[in-house]
Every structure is written in C-alpha cells, then in structure tokens.
Amino acid sequence: xxxxxxxxxxxxxxxxxxxxxxxxxxxxxxxxxxxxxxxxxxxxxxxxxxxxxxxxxxxxxxxxxxxxxxxxxxxxxxxxxxxxxxxxxxxxxxxxxxxxxxxxxxxxxxxxxxxxxxxxxxxxxxxxxxxxxxxxx
Amino acid sequence: xxxxxxxxxxxxxxxxxxxxxxxxxxxxxxxxxxxxxxxxxxxxxxxxxxxxxxxxxxxxxxxxxxxxxxxxxxxxxxxxx
Numbered sequence: 080x081x082x083x084x085x086x087x088x089x090x091x092x093x094x095x096x097x098x099x100x101x102x103x104x105x106x107x108x109x110x111x112x113x114x115x116x117x118x119x120x121x122x123x124x125x126x127x128x129x130x131x132x133x134x135x136x137x138x139x140x141x142x143x144x145x146x147x148x149x150x151x152x153x154x155x156x157x158x159x160x161x162x163x164x165x166x167x168x169x170x171x172x173x174x175x176x177x178x179x180x181x182x183x184x185x186x187x188x189x190x191x192x193x194x195x196x197x198x199x200x201x202x203x204x205x206x207x208x209x210x211x212x213x214x215x216x
Numbered sequence: 217x218x219x220x221x222x223x224x225x226x227x228x229x230x231x232x233x234x235x236x237x238x239x240x241x242x243x244x245x246x247x248x249x250x251x252x253x254x255x256x257x258x259x260x261x262x263x264x265x266x267x268x269x270x271x272x273x274x275x276x277x278x279x280x281x282x283x284x285x286x287x288x289x290x291x292x293x294x295x296x297x
Contacts, residue, residue: 133269133289135272158297169297190297193296194294194295196294198225198294199294199295202226212226212227212295214292214293215226215227216261
C-alpha cells in the first residue's frame with residue numbers, strides 16, 4: 080500500500096497524491112473529510128473536534144487497505160488524532176486506478192469502511208465550551 | 217468464571233471515570249457490563265451502545281464467553297471521518 084496511517088500531524092493532500100503517482104493510473108479519486116461548524120448532536124456552533132484512536136486503529140486501517148488494494152488500484156489514506164479545527168481535514172483518502180469507475184468505487188468503499196470499522200472517536204467541542212461524544216446517545 | 221483485564225475508551229472511559237479495570241468472576245460480556253455498571257444508570261446506558269474487543273476480536277453479542285485472563289476493550293460507537 081502507498082500510505083495508511085493514523086497521525087497527530089496535519090494531513091497533507093499533496094503527500095497522498097504523490098504516494099499514488101503512477102504512469103499506469105488514468106484516474107485519482109480524492110476524498111477529504113473535514114470539520115464542519117454544525118452538527119445536530121452539538122449544542123450550537125462547533126469549534127473543533129478532538130479525535131482519539133484505539134492503539135490498534137492503524138493496523139485495522141492497514142488491513143482494510145490491504146483488502147481493497149489490487150494490482151491496478153493504489154491507495155493512500157490517513158486519519159487525524161488530536162484537536163482538529165473547523166475547516167481542517169480529519170481524513171484524506173486518495174485512490175488511483177486506470178479508469179474512473181474503480182477509483183470512485185474503491186474510494187467510496189474505503190471511506191465507508193474507515194468510518195464503520197476503525198476504532199476512532201470524536202469529542203465535539205462547541206463554541207460555548209460544551210462537549211459531546213459524537214455517536215453516543 | 218474468569219479474571220478479566222478491561223480497558224475503556226473515549227465516552228466509555230468518561231462515563232466509567234477511568235481507563236482500566238480488573239474484574240473477577242465474569243463469564244460473559246453481559247456479566248462484564250453488569251460488573252462495570254453496578255447501579256450507575258448513565259454508565260449502563262453507555263455500555264449498552266458499546267462493542268468490545270475480546271483478545272483483539274471484535275464482538276457485539278453480550279452472551280460472548282470470556283476466557284480466563286482475557287483482555288477486553290470497551291469501545292463506544294466508532295466516529296471516524
């Protein structure tokens with residue numbers, strides 16, 4: 080795989096694009112999950128999210144990528160931990176393939192599986208300082 | 217009956233008030249939830265939404281048996297992306 084990591088560092092789209100470069104690829108689907116300023120579970124405007132991850136999160140992410148990669152598909156994906164401000168990326172996924180259809184399809188499946196299977200949690204911090212764990216009633 | 221090492225994460229750790237626990241005499245995940253929650257209604261509500269790693273295997277069913285000396289991680293709903 081080109082890149083698959085859980086990191087406390089800022090995410091860099093260009094680094095992901097460079098990781099999936101190849102003369103055989105005619106399509107690169109890029110997905111950026113970024114912090115928005117509103118959420119029905121938050122009290123008022125969202126200020127930032129604080130992400131935490133299980134120690135095995137990166138190995139689970141790598142396993143998903145291994146299952147999705149094929150000789151003709153290359154994947155670079157990263158997810159943030161720590162404090163991420165509104166407008167900043169929390170997830171970047173780049174999928175390169177010969178043609179657009181597999182690039183789109185694998186991109187979508189990758190992002191859906193990351194959200195469903197990787198043990199990552201977000202503590203949503205509202206502008207008034209109140210916090211809620213997203214997804215926990 | 218088993219001795220179990222428990223780690224709690226994110227909202228489960230917050231509701232429990234700690235990140236680790238050692239439990240004796242718990243045979244299933246249902247026993248483990250009972251032992252952790254006691255009479256704490258909010259913690260029980262949180263645990264009811266959690267899944268678990270039992271020695272690294274992802275489990276959701278509360279009748280999952282716990283081998284002696286196993287390690288259990290308590291995982292609130294994942295919220296990546």
